[in-house]
Amino acid sequence: MARRLHGKRFKAPNRRLSGADGAERQDLVQKKRRYRPGTLALKEIRRFQKTTDLLIRKMPFARLVREISNELSPEPLRYTAESLLALQEATEDFLVHLFEDCNLCAIHAKRVTIMPKDLQLARRIRGPIYGVAAY
Numbered sequence: 001m002a003r004r005l006h007g008k009r010f011k012a013p014n015r016r017l018s019g020a021d022g023a024e025r026q027d028l029v030q031k032k033r034r035y036r037p038g039t040l041a042l043k044e045i046r047r048f049q050k051t052t053d054l055l056i057r058k059m060p061f062a063r064l065v066r067e068i069s070n071e072l073s074p075e076p077l078r079y080t081a082e083s084l085l086a087l088q089e090a091t092e093d094f095l096v097h098l099f100e101d102c103n104l105c106a107i108h109a110k111r112v113t114i115m116p117k118d119l120q121l122a123r124r125i126r127g128p129i130y131g132v133a134a135y
Contacts, residue, residue, distance in 0.1 A: 054088055061088050098122060 048055070062084050069077045099114070101122035106114045 054092060056088060056092060058084070058088065061091075098126075101126065 062079070065079065065084060065087060066076070098119070102114045102118045105118040105121045106112065109118070
């Protein structure tokens with residue numbers, strides 16, 4: 001009895017006719033590279049873990065800081081570029097550590113996806129000392 005391959009069947013590559021009548025030559029069309037699910041996510045995680053660049057763009061962050069300070073202060077405040085950069089560094093560091101704690105809460109609950117309840121639990125465990133007083 002002949003052996004039979006189990007799994008995917010490989011299709012012949014698509015062929016495209018070039019030229020007016022198509023008799024001159026046949027070119028193989030390259031198919032777009034498809035990665036397995038999760039491969040690109042892992043690649044992206046490794047890329048972001050290697051870099052120390054800021055992940056939030058500077059101008060939208062500066063607008064947000066100015067908007068919040070205008071709500072809290074009657075007169076508009078002025079910021080130097082260095083102070084906005086320091087605020088952004090501290091904010092991104094805080095968020096990264098918060099999401100690390102959130103991920104640990106999700107893993108503890110035997111899940112791989114973080115949920116709002118993980119974020120709430122991480123904030124509650126941290127307490128009001130670490131910048132988040134409202135639960």
